[in-house]
Amino acid sequence: MFLPAGSQDETGVQIANRLKASEIFRKVTEKRNFKAISTPVVEYAHTFTNKIAGMDLQSMLKWFNSEGEIEVLRPDWTAAVARAIAKQHPSFQKWAYQGSVFRIDKDGTESRQAGIEIVHADPFLGESECLLTAVDYLKNIDINNYVIELGHTRIFEQMIAPLQLNQKEEEALRSAMYDKRMDLVEDLLINHSSEIKQDLVSLIDAYGGKEVISQYEIVWADQPELLSILDHIRKLIELLESTGLSEIIVDLGRVKNLPYYDGIMFRGFITKDGSTCFSGGRYDRLYRQFEQETSAVGLAFDVDLLAQHMITENSLSRGCIIAAPETHAIAEKYRSELPEDIVDIQYKLENEAVYHTVYEVIRENNQYKVVRK
Numbered sequence: 001m002f003l004p005a006g007s008q009d010e011t012g013v014q015i016a017n018r019l020k021a022s023e024i025f026r027k028v029t030e031k032r033n034f035k036a037i038s039t040p041v042v043e044y045a046h047t048f049t050n051k052i053a054g055m056d057l058q059s060m061l062k063w064f065n066s067e068g069e070i071e072v073l074r075p076d077w078t079a080a081v082a083r084a085i086a087k088q089h090p091s092f093q094k095w096a097y098q099g100s101v102f103r104i105d106k107d108g109t110e111s112r113q114a115g116i117e118i119v120h121a122d123p124f125l126g127e128s129e130c131l132l133t134a135v136d137y138l139k140n141i142d143i144n145n146y147v148i149e150l151g152h153t154r155i156f157e158q159m160i161a162p163l164q165l166n167q168k169e170e171e172a173l174r175s176a177m178y179d180k181r182m183d184l185v186e187d188l189l190i191n192h193s194s195e196i197k198q199d200l201v202s203l204i205d206a207y208g209g210k211e212v213i214s215q216y217e218i219v220w221a222d223q224p225e226l227l228s229i230l231d232h233i234r235k236l237i238e239l240l241e242s243t244g245l246s247e248i249i250v251d252l253g254r255v256k257n258l259p260y261y262d263g264i265m266f267r268g269f270i271t272k273d274g275s276t277c278f279s280g281g282r283y284d285r286l287y288r289q290f291e292q293e294t295s296a297v298g299l300a301f302d303v304d305l306l307a308q309h310m311i312t313e314n315s316l317s318r319g320c321i322i323a324a325p326e327t328h329a330i331a332e333k334y335r336s337e338l339p340e341d342i343v344d345i346q347y348k349l350e351n352e353a354v355y356h357t358v359y360e361v362i363r364e365n366n367q368y369k370v371v372r373k
């Protein structure tokens, strides 16, 4: 039997790590006073495809319900949580969630996320708490080699504003920027001002340490809005640095990967292979569909990826009790006397090398007892 493309079975260590990652996420977020939230796996497509959320229906797993409305398997937690809490009193809230998202444009159709959303908070406080929660969590699951990247949606948007592109042109350009395709950016802007074109092409390379900010403070000296974005990013970096973190980069040419982002964007990369372990950003505009002007920011971890990178420590001692059908109950009783160990029962010892200790059930003076072999 085969599986559809994008679906995967999971076994052993990957499951153990994923469950451990989930449990630690629950503990870390609970201690930071996040409240747990869960939304159903099946939702109306509209929650994600409405004009403000702006997600692409094509990448969703969908069907028509009996009333002819399109339903989907949850493609995104952020829009679902916004729908769920929209009617609540607009006071400072911190939400944490865990579960799958389903998208056909990803490597695997199903991916498991653990995420946080902070709404109605002071913007800087919300962003700092998101990033510091990420740092706290990664430390707790022993992932220590990663890089945090900061970007901002409005840099690209402000730079292309004079070009007055239509939505399709803007999307094509954004996608070329996202893929850092300088050739494509040049092609797409062939009929436009060469100055803006050149600025955008240079922006693709505007990533690195804090020095990139200083460099662009000079380039954008007469553009107060861009300067204030740089200042904002610098403050976040300084905060992270003062908690002892050093691996932080900025990518001024970064564009949004989700349509609802509007403001700061964050990503976390595992140093070893560059894979993205978390991603998030500010999305105040998502709440405008509920006629709310507010502050909203969050991020989500790719738990499958974290599980792959977690170190598996098998500190438990492994034992095996050799028994027979008639002594199986004796072995079972002895097993309960070894609560700290991983204990197998076998009738014929196989794979001896994996066990630290092997026991056997023997008969002595008409009585059974378990002894070390």
Ligand SMILES: N[C@@H](Cc1c[nH]c[nH+]1)C(=O)O
Residues within 6 Å of the ligand: 076, 077, 078, 079, 115, 116, 117, 258, 279, 280, 281, 282, 283, 297, 298, 299, 300
């Ligand atoms: N929902 C985003 C992550 C996020 C959470 N909050 C804000 N952004 C994603 O799937 O990438």
